Amino acid sequence: MQNPRISLDETDSRLLAALQRDAHLTAQELGEALNLSPSQAGRRRQRLEAEGLISGYAARLDPARLGLSVQAFIRVQMARHGTETAIAFSRVVETQPEIISAWTLTGEADYLLRVYCEDLGALNRLIHQVLLAQPAVARVESQIVMDQFKPDAPLPV
Incomplete structure (x- = not known):
């Protein structure tokens, strides 16, 4: 169920x-x-916090200063679908700190993951030893970010 829209002045x-x-x-x-x-x-x-419009506060960290030099998006296609498969895959995703956000999708890919890794070797390990090691995963496709020319922006309010 979708949360009702809250009217703002x-x-x-x-x-x-x-x-x-x-x-x-x-x-x-x-x-x-x-x-x-x-x-x-x-x-x-x-009031905006109580109504759930403000869900929390966080600091934005500089990934490069933390030694996270590779940002990538990973599309995951599942071999089979079902509630148990989705729950098992979401548990794997939740345990990997390199995966900073994840979405379910329509279309060819079932999931889109945004990841930050120290280097290409760490990205390779995440893909081959974690994601492709899951029995329900059929295909993984990664796209390495060359440059993020627009940083994560605030929501339009």
Whole structure:
């Protein structure tokens, strides 16, 4: 079941946009940016958190500075489908820290995985020793990112 859309006014949209740029903004700073008192800005933020629009806060790390020089997208095609197969594959994906996000897809590939690895050898090990080692996996295709010219952007609000 899909979550119902939550209606936002212009101030809510501006607040969410500001927090996506800088989640460290205090109620004082938010209030100044939105032309609200700090208590009004704080209450709005708390309401948006309670309604589930803000699901958490995180720091964006620089993968290159962490020694993660290879970013890739991996398309996975399954040999067979079913609930048990999907659960087993999702457990494998969840245990691999190199896989930072995963999607189920329509079309030829069943899954799309975004990964960060230290080097090509680590990517090769992930593909051959982890993904292709799964009995239900029929095919894996990787695409190595040469350059990310647009960083992960905030959601349009």
